[in-house]
Amino acid sequence: MAKRTTKKKIRRPQVDKGEAGERVRKIYPILTKLYPGARVALRFGNPLELLIATILSAQCTDARVNMVTPGLFAKYKGAKGWANADLSEIENDIRSTGFFRNKAVNIKGACQAIIEQFDGKVPDTIEELVKLPGVGRKTANCVLANAFGKPGLMCDTHVIRLSRRLGLSGNTHDAVKLEFDLAEIVPEKNWTVFSHVLILHGRNICRARKPDCENCAISKYCPSAHKPELW
Ligand code: SF4
Numbered sequence: 001m002a003k004r005t006t007k008k009k010i011r012r013p014q015v016d017k018g019e020a021g022e023r024v025r026k027i028y029p030i031l032t033k034l035y036p037g038a039r040v041a042l043r044f045g046n047p048l049e050l051l052i053a054t055i056l057s058a059q060c061t062d063a064r065v066n067m068v069t070p071g072l073f074a075k076y077k078g079a080k081g082w083a084n085a086d087l088s089e090i091e092n093d094i095r096s097t098g099f100f101r102n103k104a105v106n107i108k109g110a111c112q113a114i115i116e117q118f119d120g121k122v123p124d125t126i127e128e129l130v131k132l133p134g135v136g137r138k139t140a141n142c143v144l145a146n147a148f149g150k151p152g153l154m155c156d157t158h159v160i161r162l163s164r165r166l167g168l169s170g171n172t173h174d175a176v177k178l179e180f181d182l183a184e185i186v187p188e189k190n191w192t193v194f195s196h197v198l199i200l201h202g203r204n205i206c207r208a209r210k211p212d213c214e215n216c217a218i219s220k221y222c223p224s225a226h227k228p229e230l231w
Pocket of ligand 1: 212225
């Protein structure tokens with residue numbers, strides 16, 4: 001009879017908000033020094049272009065999105081251009097970014113809503129942005145932070161993973177709860193830069209499969225450093 005193996009459940013240490021806040025205070029200056037001028041990698045010229053680029057970036061690399069957006073922005077002019085376009089034509093033009101059917105519906109729907117409810121302008125509050133089709137808090141925060149210069153915490157896959165490894169929140173299974181946890185321990189004026197430096201650190205060092213703890217500038221403050229069972 002085959003031997004039954006039971007997967008050992010990993011118990012993560014409880015997250016203490018005070019300690020997590022202290023950790024943020026320690027790592028923030030290190031990461032901002034390491035990644036000066038960290039900014040969003042998507043290319044855009046106005047809030048609508050960033051909104052569309054962010055919708056396209058779901059399950060797709062920023063580099064791939066940046067390859068297709070110049071042609072798209074030249075073809076579809078403003079919210080009206082997208083709202084009046086044929087859905088199958090949009091699908092065809094954005095096919096290479098993956099999940100193109102959903103994305104096309106969301107982009108066209110968002111542009112129609114922008115015209116009908118917001119006088120043709122992308123709204124600049126999170127409450128209004130999340131009312132647009134296909135726009136969740138991550139996309140809304142990205143637009144707020146990078147197109148409108150307002151503080152925004154962008155909880156993408158890198159921010160989620162690093163927040164878990166760094167013990168910044170016990171809610172890393174839920175991006176919205178994580179955002180609210182981070183909002184309590186990161187000063188509001190630093191929300192945007194904090195998101196960008198965590199994203200860059202996730203791409204460069206604290207990668208999903210094999211984090212490079214050996215060469216990590218914040219390993220001294222990381223509870224998961226050199227502990228594969230916690231990655
Ligand atoms: S020490 Fe390791 S797990 Fe912690 S942030 Fe650095 S690379 Fe990631």
